[in-house]
Each structure stands twice: as structure tokens, then as C-alpha cells.
Amino acid sequence: MPVTETLGQATIDGLAYLGDLAILMGRSLHAIIVAPFQGQRLRGQRVVHQAMSAGVGAIPILSLISFFIGVIMALQSAYELRKLGAIALVARAVAISITRELAPLITAIVVIGRSGSAFAAEIGSMKVNEEIDALETMALDPIQFLVAPKLLAMLLMLPCLTTWADFMGILGGATFGVSVAGFTLGSYIQATLHSIAFRDIVTGLIKSVMFGAVITAVGCQEGLSTGLGAEQVGRSTTSAVVKSIFLVVAVDLVFTLLFYFTTSR
Amino acid sequence: MRPRSSRDESGRQADGGIAIRVRNLRVNYGEHEVLHNIGFDVKAGETIAILGGSGSGKTTLLRSLVGLERPSGGAIWIRGQDLCCISPREMAELRKKFGISFQGGALFGSMTVGENVALPLREHTRLDDSTIEVLVRLKLEEVGLSGYEDYNPAQLSGGMKKRAAIARALTMDPEILFFDEPSAGLDPIIAAGIDDLILKLKRAFGMTIVVVTHELASAFLIADRMVLVDKGNIIAIGTPEEMKANPQPRVRQFLDRVPDPEVSADEGFLDRLTQNLRL
Numbered sequence: 001m002p003v004t005e006t007l008g009q010a011t012i013d014g015l016a017y018l019g020d021l022a023i024l025m026g027r028s029l030h031a032i033i034v035a036p037f038q039g040q041r042l043r044g045q046r047v048v049h050q051a052m053s054a055g056v057g058a059i060p061i062l063s064l065i066s067f068f069i070g071v072i073m074a075l076q077s078a079y080e081l082r083k084l085g086a087i088a089l090v091a092r093a094v095a096i097s098i099t100r101e102l103a104p105l106i107t108a109i110v111v112i113g114r115s116g117s118a119f120a121a122e123i124g125s126m127k128v129n130e131e132i133d134a135l136e137t138m139a140l141d142p143i144q145f146l147v148a149p150k151l152l153a154m155l156l157m158l159p160c161l162t163t164w165a166d167f168m169g170i171l172g173g174a175t176f177g178v179s180v181a182g183f184t185l186g187s188y189i190q191a192t193l194h195s196i197a198f199r200d201i202v203t204g205l206i207k208s209v210m211f212g213a214v215i216t217a218v219g220c221q222e223g224l225s226t227g228l229g230a231e232q233v234g235r236s237t238t239s240a241v242v243k244s245i246f247l248v249v250a251v252d253l254v255f256t257l258l259f260y261f262t263t264s265r
Numbered sequence: 266m267r268p269r270s271s272r273d274e275s276g277r278q279a280d281g282g283i284a285i286r287v288r289n290l291r292v293n294y295g296e297h298e299v300l301h302n303i304g305f306d307v308k309a310g311e312t313i314a315i316l317g318g319s320g321s322g323k324t325t326l327l328r329s330l331v332g333l334e335r336p337s338g339g340a341i342w343i344r345g346q347d348l349c350c351i352s353p354r355e356m357a358e359l360r361k362k363f364g365i366s367f368q369g370g371a372l373f374g375s376m377t378v379g380e381n382v383a384l385p386l387r388e389h390t391r392l393d394d395s396t397i398e399v400l401v402r403l404k405l406e407e408v409g410l411s412g413y414e415d416y417n418p419a420q421l422s423g424g425m426k427k428r429a430a431i432a433r434a435l436t437m438d439p440e441i442l443f444f445d446e447p448s449a450g451l452d453p454i455i456a457a458g459i460d461d462l463i464l465k466l467k468r469a470f471g472m473t474i475v476v477v478t479h480e481l482a483s484a485f486l487i488a489d490r491m492v493l494v495d496k497g498n499i500i501a502i503g504t505p506e507e508m509k510a511n512p513q514p515r516v517r518q519f520l521d522r523v524p525d526p527e528v529s530a531d532e533g534f535l536d537r538l539t540q541n542l543r544l
Contacts, residue, residue, distance in 0.1 A: 125374070134371035137331050138385050139357040 021217040024147065024224075028216075031141070031148035046149035054115040054150075055157030059164065062110050066098075066165035069106055070172020073097050078181060087181050091188050092195035094173030099200045103165035105252060107158065108211035112244040116219040119150060120240035123223025124233040132224070147220045151213065158212035159205045166201065203259045210255060211248050218244045284309040284441055284473040285330060289339035292325055299325050300497045302339070309440075312467050312474040314488035318519065319479065322497040324368075327445055327477045331365055332356055343441070361389055364434030368445040370426035372418035378405070378429050379414030385436045404432040408462060424455035431462060442466065444476040448483050456483065463487050481520065493519060 036042045077093035123146060126132050135142045170192055177183035183191070222240040226232045285307040292300040299322045307313045317323040328334040330341060332348055341348045346359060372381045382401045386392055392400070405411050408428040418426060427447060434442060447463065448456035460483050467474055467487070478484050484491055485505045493501040493508070493516060501508060501516045508520065517523070 122375075129369060129374070130367045130371040131373055133328075133333055134365070134367055134373075136333065137360055137363060137365045138388070139360040140384075140388055141357075 017221075020225075021214075021221055024143065024221050025151075025213060025217050027143045028148045028151045031144040032152050035144065040144070042152075043145070043149050046145075047152050050150050050153035051157050053118075054111065054153055055161060058107075058110055058114055058161060061114075062107060062161055062165055063168045065110060066103060066106055066168040067172040067175075069102055070094060070098060070169035070174075071176050072172075073102065073169070074173040074176035074181075078176070088183075088191070090177055090181050091173065091183065091191035094177075095170060095192040095196045096200060098169035098173070099166050099196055099204050101204070101252075101256070103169055104162050104204045104208040104211060105248070106169075107162045107165045107208060108215065108248045109245065111154070111158065111161065111212075112215050112241055112248065115154070116215040116244045117237045117241050119216065119219030120222040120226075120236045121233055123220055124226035124236040127224065127226045128228065128230065128233060142224070147216070150220065151216045154212035154216045155209055158208040158215075162205055162208035163201075166204065199263065203255070203263075207252060207255050210251050214247045214251055215244050218247060282309050283307070283342075284311070284344060285475070286342040287330070287339070288341075290326075290329060290336050290341060291338035292322075292329055292334055293337040294325075298337070298497065300329070300336075303494075303497075303499055304339075305492050305499060305502055307473060307475060309473050310471045311489045312463070312476065312487055314484035314491045315475065315477045315494060316481070316484050316491055316519070317479065317494035321494045323477045323479075323494045324445060326494060327443055327475065330475065331363060331443055332360070361385075361437055362440045363443065364437065364439035364441070365443045366427065366430045366434045366445065366447060368449060370418065370430040372426060372429055372433070374418055376418075377414065378410070378416050378418060378421070378432075381418065381429065382414075382433045382436055385433070389437065400436070404435050405429075407435065408432045409458075422455075424451050424458065427451070427459060428462070431459075435466070438470075439472065441473045441475065444474070444478075446478055447476060448478065448480050456480065459483075460486050481522070495519070 031040075032042060073094045074090050077097075078087055078090050081087050081089050081093070123132070123142075126146075132142050135145055174183070174185060174188045174192075177188040178185055219240045222236040222243070226236045283306050287306070288304045290300055290303040291298060303326060305313075315323045315326060325334060329336055330343070336349070343359060344362070346355065348356070351359065372378070373384070376384070379398075379401050382404050383397050386397045386400060401414060402411060405413060408431050410425060410428050410432060413421070413425070413429070418429065421429060431444075431447075444463065447459050451459065463474060463476065464487055466472060474487075476484070476487060488505060490502065490504055491508050492499055495515055501511050501513060503511065508516065511517070511520075518525075
């Protein structure tokens with residue numbers, strides 16, 4: 001097959017996949033926003049259950065990782081800033097890199113590993129065991145029943161987790177600042193608050209909402225398109241993780257570009 | 266595209282005691298046509314067995330009847346409604362009148378048996394929790410599974426899973442019950458128990474029952490009429506007595522359990538084995 005044809009086919013497949021994700025998102029958002037006004041109930045209990053497992057359950061590991069990332073960021077920036085005699089800027093470097101970029105991204109990656117893969121595996125096994133067919137024949141829309149509660153939980157939990165990761169990352173930076181760079185806890189917090197703008201946190205949170213949508217859409221789409229057999233469930237899970245990481249980084253790039261060009265003038 | 270008038274006419278006819286009407290049904294998987302020009306009727310209150318060997322297309326036929334496969338041609342009317350042309354909302358309403366027991370049970374692994382059976386009631390009715398609880402117990406009692414409400418489906422044996430799936434299919438008091446291979450993979454005693462259960466449901470509730478199976482004994486016991494599917498075609502329809510008397514060679518082969526001739530006796534056998542080889 002000529003290279004142009006392969007490239008063309010890959011582009012068409014990629015666009016078709018994005019189209020499938022958009023349709024899934026659209027139908028889920030319809031189930032969350034519009035359907036409750038048409039007399040169809042939103043399954044609050046399932047939303048809470050998902051929020052607990054995808055959100056609250058992620059707190060311990062996310063705390064640890066973002067704390068470490070905070071320390072690492074402080075170390076890496078101190079390495080260069082020390083040469084310039086500007087070690088006091090460590091707090092600023094940590095605060096900006098964590099709130100604008102690292103906390104949303106690390107949170108997304110932790111959630112992909114814990115929940116994006118779980119969505120694909122859960123829905124994939126349901127597909128293999130005819131449970132999705134059973135839902136349909138019981139007049140229950142699988143998107144309304146399975147995907148919408150997951151999406152709502154993720155849209156609510158990702159910003160919360162990201163805020164928590166912001167806090168833990170800065171705490172990590174502060175640990176380094178206080179123990180090595182001559183800060184007191186008070187002066188570190190003051191330097192942090194002085195260096196970050198409200199906008200930094202908000203842009204991070206906006207990105208985290210988008211990441212939540214991407215992770216849910218990819219995880220559920222991969223689950224719903226699982227073929228027959230247990231092996232396919234494994235394939236869907238792997239594929240969900242790889243595609244989610246790629247799309248989260250791509251969305252991150254787009255939004256960072258957008259924020260850069262809309263706020264730097 | 267069929268002319269509208271013929272669809273309407275058939276639709277009206279379907280109201281007169283016909284629960285399911287299938288005409289010229291064709292279903293494709295990609296390029297491959299698996300069902301060719303299938304046509305039959307199921308009368309209201311009748312138990313029909315769709316028989317056929319593995320890969321004959323009988324499960325695809327059942328999936329088409331419940332709207333899980335989209336036909337590439339022909340039409341299916343359920344209670345007078347043409348499946349091709351009804352809105353998703355009408356389809357949902359129609360499906361509330363179905364009960365389906367899938368081959369593997371298809372019980373939701375994340376819920377207990379009781380929650381599985383209660384699910385259609387919780388989703389489609391406004392009954393309070395205690396009424397739902399009583400109804401769940403009643404349905405489980407009907408299938409001989411009382412006391413298993415709090416079990417996880419993974420804790421049940423194959424036969425119990427099928428019974429639980431039947432209890433779930435019965436929850437909304439359906440007008441039409443579909444069974445996909447109800448006794449496949451079960452030992453003869455448990456399989457006979459499932460047959461008894463189907464007969465009991467037929468007598469007690471007068472439901473229209475469609476059973477897809479390859480178990481001859483079971484089909485002859487429960488069915489009022491039988492449809493024999495072979496390679497995507499219907500080769501015989503009739504009562505169990507008519508089927509027993511059917512002289513067609515392929516029908517006889519299936520009913521008398523005669524194996525296909527040895528493939529190695531076939532003339533093209535060696536050619537097929539060696540094709541595409543550079544010898």
C-alpha cells in the first residue's frame with residue numbers, strides 16, 4: 001500500500017475515532033443536562049459511587065505522587081536558580097509549574113491508570129458477557145445508564161483532585177524550601193501566594209475538566225467497542241490507557257496554546 | 266424499499282393474534298449474509314422453538330427479533346409494530362414488554378441477584394422499595410431461587426444463573442419471552458428443570474415464548490411449533506408431529522442426529538488443503 005494511502009487511511013480512522021468520542025460525549029451530556037428535565041432520572045447513586053471510586057479512592061496515591069513531584073520540581077529549579085543566586089525564586093517556580101501544568105497532568109495520568117482503564121475493563125467485560133445487550137433489551141440506554149454517571153463524576157472530581165494535587169505539590173516544594181533553601185513555612189507560603197495568580201489555578205482547573213471528559217470518553221468508548229472474548233477486554237484496557245494519555249497531552253497542548261495567546265497580550 | 270401500503274397491511278394483520286411476524290428477513294455481518302429471506306409468524310400465546318445447528322444463524326435471528334441486530338432487508342413486526350421504522354422511544358416501550366434470557370445469563374456482575382431482578386422495576390416503575398422487594402422475592406420464588414437475593418451472580422452455578430436470568434426476564438410481566446439456548450451447558454437434570462420452568466410459565470401466564478435451542482428433546486417437549494434453521498435459511502416449520510413426519514433429507518439428518526459426511530471423502534478436499542502452496 002503506498003505511503004500516501006496509509007497516511008490517508010490513518011487520518012480518516014483518527015477522525016472517525018474523534019467523531020465517535022464526540023458522539024459519546026454529546027449523548028452523555030444530553031443524559032446529564034437535558035434528560036432530567038424530560039422526566040428521565042439521573043442516577044445519583046451511581047454518580048456518587050463513581051465519584052467515590054474514581055475521586056476519593058485516588059487521593060492517597062495522588063497525594064504521594066504530587067508531593068514527590070513538588071519536591072522534585074523544587075530540587076530541579078533550585079539546581080539552576082542556585083547558580084544565579086536566586087534560590088528564593090524556588091517557591092515561584094514550583095507554584096507556577098504545579099498549578100498551571102503539573103498538577104492537572106499528574107492528576108490526569110493517575111486517574112487514567114486507576115479509572116480510565118477500569119472503565120474500559122468494566123464496560124468491555126459487560127460487552128463480552130452480553131450485559132450491554134441485556135441493558136438495551138431492558139429498555140435501558142447503556143450510555144445513560146453506564147457512561148453518563150461516570151462522566152458527571154469525573155467532571156466533578158477531576159478539578160477537586162487537581163486542587164488537592166496543587167496543594168500537595170506546593171507542600172512538597174515547601175518541604176524542600178524550609179529544610180534546604182532557608183525559607184520559613186510562613187515565608188514560603190507568602191512567596192507562593194505572591195507568585196501565583198488566580199488565573200493560574202483556573203487555567204489548570206479548566207484543563208482538568210477537559211481531561212476528565214477525555215478520559216471518560218476514551219475509557220467508555222474502548223469498552224463499548226470491545227470485540228468478543230476475554231483477550232479483547234485486555235486489548236481495550238491497554239488501548240484506553242495509551243489513547244487517553246495521548247489525547248490528554250494533545251488537549252493540554254491545545255489549551256496551553258489557547259491560554260498563552262489569550263492571556264499574554 | 267418496500268411499498269408503504271404492504272407494510273401497513275402486514276402491520277394490521279399482525280394485530281390479529283400474531284405476536285411476531287417476520288418477512289423476507291436478511292441479516293449481514295459485513296459482506297457475509299447470515300440470514301437469507303427468513304419468514305414466519307408467531308401467534309400470541311404460542312411457544313415456538315427455533316432449532317438449528319451451531320452457526321446456522323438461529324441466535325442472529327433471535328437478536329434481530331429483539332432489535333439487537335439491524336436487518337439488511339425484509340421486516341419484523343412485533344405486536345404490529347415494524348421494528349425498522351419505530352422511534353427509539355417506541356422501541357424502548359416495546360422492549361418493556363419483552364423478557365429475554367441470554368445464553369450466559371448476562372446478569373450484572375456488579376449487582377446482587379436481588380438487585381439484578383429489581384433493576385427493571387427500579388428503572389421503569391415508581392414502586393416503593395418494599396413493594397419491589399416483595400416482587401423480587403416472588404419472581405425468585407417462581408424460578409425456585411428464593412433466599413438467593415443477596416448472592417453475587419459469580420457465586421451461583423450455571424443452572425442457578427439461568428434461573429436468575431429468567432426471574433429478571435419475568436420481572437416486568439412480559440408479553441413475549443425470548444430464551445437463547447436455555448439449557449446449553451447444563452446437566453440433563455438441571456436442563457429438564459429449566460424445561461419444566463418454561464412449561465410452567467407457558468401454562469400459568471399464557472406468554473408468547475420464543476426459544477432458540479439445539480437441544481432436540483427440550484424443543485419437542487416445550488414447543489407448540491418449531492422452526493428449523495439451516496445455513497441461514499428456514500428449511501422446515503411445523504408442529505412437533507409435523508416435524509417428526511417431515512421427509513426432507515436435511516430435516517431428517519438434524520432430527521435423527523446423523524453427522525455430515527466425512528470432509529476427507531469430499532473430492533475437493535486435497536485441493537483445499539494444498540491451495541496457495543508452492544509445491
